[in-house]
Amino acid sequence: MTTRLTDREEEFWGAMQRRDSSYEGIFFVGVKTTGIFCGPGCPARKPLRQNIEFFASPSEALHAGYRPCLRCKPMNATGNVPALLEELRQKIEDCPSRHLRDRDLEDLGIEPSTARRQFNRYFGMSFQAYQRARRMGSALAAVRKGSKVLDTQLDHGFESPSGFREAFAKLFGAAPSKASSVHCLFARWIDSPLGAILALADDSGLYVFDWVNRRGLEREILRLREKTKFAIVPGEHPVLDQADGEIGEYFAGARVSFTLPMASRGTDFQRRVWAALLKIPAGETRSYKDIAKAIGAPTAVRAVARANGDNYRGIIIPCHRVIGSNGALTGYGGGLARKQWLLDHERKVADRQ
Ligand SMILES: [Zn+2]
The missing domain is CATH 3.40.10.10 (DNA Methylphosphotriester Repair Domain)
Structure with a gap:
């Protein structure tokens, strides 16, 4: 970064x-x-x-x-990319419009589950996601340059118009012909030392900032889309630039808090919990009970834990700084290994300051 x-x-x-x-x-x-x-x-x-x-x-x-x-x-x-992954990547580039399925991998003498696991670990995205990104990225670029939707679809190996529209809609929320007319949330994949992060933003600020493979992220994006009727498209936005820059500084140990504009999200209760999370200093932790007390609802420990888990702007709103009363890490949507890493990292950075 x-x-x-x-x-x-x-x-x-x-x-x-x-x-x-x-x-x-x-x-x-x-x-x-x-x-x-x-x-x-x-x-x-x-x-x-x-x-x-x-x-x-x-x-x-x-x-x-x-x-x-x-x-x-x-x-x-x-x-050094493992040979297997280099071979796979090469296969995709030989014919980017082709969709390699498990069957095709087996024909090449590659065990699909091994390939998927290795791809994920090495590139921080799944093999399927890589193929989709590669095809959709070039399809979208073509649509933006003014290519006819049909030409684009044929060039990128989508069998039927509905197949292309579905793939586009599934990923980004708008059919290709409408990509410029609906309100857009702009999406960016941001790489980090701990894997890829998906960020969504518009002029009102940041909506989502979380691990691409975080539990529940897809469901959250569907919910967001249904609620707002916004299209989600990969694109450029100053808030995304800022998020990218600030998270880079965070991982480099140059910052522990953020100045990003935040879109208004969540219920009143969730917002109170998230505001309390933002007050936990880096390098420190609090229990769910502490947070419940801090927002004046000392008996609502479970609801606090839920609101903590419903935060989809990880790291920025530091839900990872909340742990069990007994000091156990308890849960984290992005996985406990990441939670531990973030806490260790922040402790080191805070000690230096
Ligand atoms: Zn080159």
Whole structure:
């Protein structure tokens, strides 16, 4: 993770010119004219400055519609990709519009459940999600550029118009032809050392900020969509830039609290609980009982625990700082390993300050 990319574009451009290998994994560069993204040290011919855009992670570049460069293989930048995953990734790139199913994997002599597990661990997204992101990202880019929906659908291997619309609607909430006319919540996948985070925001602030694989996230997004009738589309928004920047600083140990605008969400009770969570200093923990007392409802411990679990703006609203009265970690939507990591990290950062 890095601080805001836009502040560092000149620096990155310089690093590209020098093919500076110390920037490997720090930024990725999408070339608009070819639709390919590269790592900083790609040996391919240099694109023009006005034809490139920078990304903090391969995942962001994929969702913006770019495909990985075959020469510098930017998905590999963060370490050595296991051979199996490299083979899979290669298979997708051989024919990006094709949908590889379990059957196809078996034909290739690959055990589907092993592949799924490894893919998830290494790339922070499932194999299915990678394929979808790759296809939908490029389909959306084509729709935005003015391609006819039908052409786009044929180019991206969706068998029927309804199949394409369904896939689009399922992921982003609007049928392709309507992508520009409804109110949009903008979505971004943000990579972190602990895995990918999904952020949703609009002008009123942040709606969702949580682990992509967090328990209940899909249900929460469906609920949000039903309630607001907003479409959810991958896109750019200043709040997302800010979220990306601030969470980068958080993981780098440079900040423990956030200044992000927050969209108004939840019941009155939930909002009181979340406000109390925001008052727990980093490096410290509170029990559910403490929070119940703090909001003047000392007997509502269970309701407090529920409201804590209903927070879908993790880390920003630090529900991970609430633990059991006996000191046990108890639950966390993103998994106890992450909760422990976040608490350890914050303790270290708080000690330094
Ligand atoms: Zn390259």
